[in-house]
Amino acid sequence: MKNLTGSCVPVFILFLCLPVLALLIGGGKAKAGQTAPLKGYSIVIPWKGGTAKEALAASHAAATVPLASFTFKASKDGQSYTNMVVGQSPFASPPAATHVKMLVVPMVVHIGNHVFNSTAANSCGGSMGHSDLQNFLNSPILIPVAFDGGTGAGHAARVNGVDMGTDTYNGTQRRAEFLKAIGGPASAYKTVFDVTIAPAQTISAATSAGHSAIVYNAGGCSILGGLEINFFDNYFANTVLPKVQATPATFVVLLMRDTVLYDTYTSNCCILGYHGALGNLQTYAPTDYDTTGAFGPAIANVSIAAHEVGEWLDDPLGTNPAPNWGNIGQVSGCQNNWEVGDPLTGKDYPVIKMANGVTYNPQETVFWSWFYSKDHDAYFQQMTAGGKYSMHGTFGGPSKPCLPGGTFPN
DSSP states (O other): OBOTTSOBOSSSOOSSOOOOOSOOOOSSSOOTTOOSSOOOEEEEEOOOSSOHHHHHHHHHTTSSSOEEEEEEEOTTTSOEEEEEEESSOTTSSSOOEEEEEEEEEEEEEEETTEEEETTSBOOSTTOTTOBHHHHHHTSTTTSOEEOSSOOSTTBOOOBTTBOOOEEOHHHHHHHHHTHHHHTSTTOSOEEEEEEEEOOOEEEOHHHHTTSEEEEEEEETTEEEEEEEHHHHHHHIIIIIHHHHTOOTTEEEEEEEESEEEESSSTTSEEEEEEEEEOTTOOEEEEEEEBOSOTTOTTSOBTHHHHHHHHHHHHOTTSOOEEEEEEEETTEEEEEEEOOSSGGGTTOBOOOEEOTTSOEEOOBOOBOHHHHHOOTTOHHHHHHSGGGOSBTTSSOOSOBOOTTTOOBOOO
16 A cells, blocks of 8 residues: 555555555545545554464463464465464364454544444445444354355355355355365354444544545435544554453454545545554454445445455464465555455455345455465365355466466466
8 A cells, every 4th residue: 555655654564555546535525537436445454563473372371362373385386384363273173163252343433523323323325224233243244144055034155156054254264265174064163253342432523633534425325434544543552442441362343334544645545444463462453334335336334344354364463474466356566465355355245135134245255275376286276165266256266476466267
């Protein structure tokens, strides 16, 4: 990610610098040429507090969310890599369920005279009058669904033709990308979220002044708030976190209503969400529950949450290296980390209707093998559900080395 001068963002150490978005966004009504869909992307804030060995030691002492690591050789470049994941290693035996604490923090953001309240009733974007908080809690991010190809409420498409049984969306992603290692769809391997809800946290207009803007306003439901990301990340660490009394043993999700982030200037918009880790190993992820339609139909409701939760599961500290990949999804140029959402930002899994009547749009996420496998490598390909490289088979081959980047075809 770059600022307007073309230099890399100084506060966040990223694995690459993304190009400046061509779309410039400001407050007030949408201007000529400033039409939806807007462009959005996600980032990661890597942990810089110590070594992987120290992180694992803290996890074994129950001082963090459960973490595990595994080492392997990537056929893409012949190099050995060590990855750290949330939950049990998929290569551990016997496979078992791991419980992970999640704290959902509903945010109420005041920007001038506008209030973006994730606990208030919402009739925009198919929300059916429920609050964003209610809809998030009842979404396939947190409620298990049957990935059996059924069409009724609580059913989802099979994963590349494989009936994966019942699990949450990102839990199914983890099982599907390591299906052979965990022993197949009937495996006991799972990552279970134990969810609690914090009291709503408010950012007042006085507090956000000078650090916020209405970044898009087409009227009606299409009003999008923006917070400056350096301000917001500091506010989370120093104000929100002490108030909700979270510890590193809990993953914190900050639920925003129609609010994104920008870097320094509103022209450096729009960061839809991100996941990060503080120095004490506190992992967290702000996510926009978007009902504005400003980013097009693929960025809606839990698409951003699916992106961020999936990346946190597979790269909780933002430090898992990978061979260079890129020139695909939200990434221009090369990137060298295992971030399962970035290559398919804006591409969704088939919609999932839940018992509350809401239809959800989780983003399609990318499998482990896509990052580390060379083309036609049987070991990596046989690891996954249906022999594909993403949740709905958009990637039928692994990533191409970058440059040139991209993905190998089916």
